[in-house]
Amino acid sequence: MFGFLARDTVRQAIVRAERLTTELTRIVDRLFAPFPLDEEKKAHRARAVDKRARTLAQWLDAQAARDSNGDEAAWRLKPCPSLIFVNGAGELDQKHDQDLRDTCVMLLDRAGCDLLTICDITGHSYRSAQTIVKHYRARNVDRADAGIDRLELQVRKEGMKG
Known part of the structure; x- marks a missing residue:
């Protein structure tokens, strides 16, 4: 989901993915804090879930841009942000094998x-x-x-x- 940079070995790509996973897990509550989920108001809840999804996408884009120095050609395999997402409950989720x-x-x-x-x-x-x-x-x-x-x-x- 985090991509594979052309300059990296397989081991380096795995280490990078593990680092980003750990970092995201550590900061996800802070990322989503500005968008509390209101259990009473469905429209408010839906907007908060959408804002959480956009915030996650921005974070993923920022990590990819930082690691590739903004160079699209730097990727052997481009990041696939659709594999990690905000589910209907507003929580961080990911696709599984x-x-x-x-x-x-x-x-x-x-x-x-x-x-x-x-x-x-x-x-x-x-x-x-x-x-x-x-x-x-x-x-x-x-x-x-x-x-x-x-x-x-x-x-x-x-x-x-x-």
């Missing part, structure tokens, strides 16, 4: 790979890959949009108002 494996299964499925090929690539069991596809396949944005379009047509056809 399991999240990424499930995403890979779905990307392979959408690319037209059969389940056995998906299992060969990801190391999932057939049953596990089948469960993931069954669980997430229903969450296809294009299919959902098409379904809503059909629903709207049906509602208009029947003369419903809403």
Whole structure:
């Protein structure tokens, strides 16, 4: 999530990531302190969560700019700030390897790979890959949009108002 500078060895990249993780963990309460979460007012809470997310993004950008001296070409692998985020509860969170494996299964499925090929690539069991596809396949944005379009047509056809 913190990237890999071209000038660094693998060990140096790991040490840098560990240092930044430790530093962020140490200062996160201070970073988020100006944006308290109001449990009573949902709109206020949502704004505070959004401000926390922007503050985290600014902190990550500042670390990347400092370590690369602002040179985009300094990265062997650019930082991936979407792997660390502020969750709906307003807390610091991060993607885990399991999240990424499930995403890979779905990307392979959408690319037209059969389940056995998906299992060969990801190391999932057939049953596990089948469960993931069954669980997430229903969450296809294009299919959902098409379904809503059909629903709207049906509602208009029947003369419903809403």
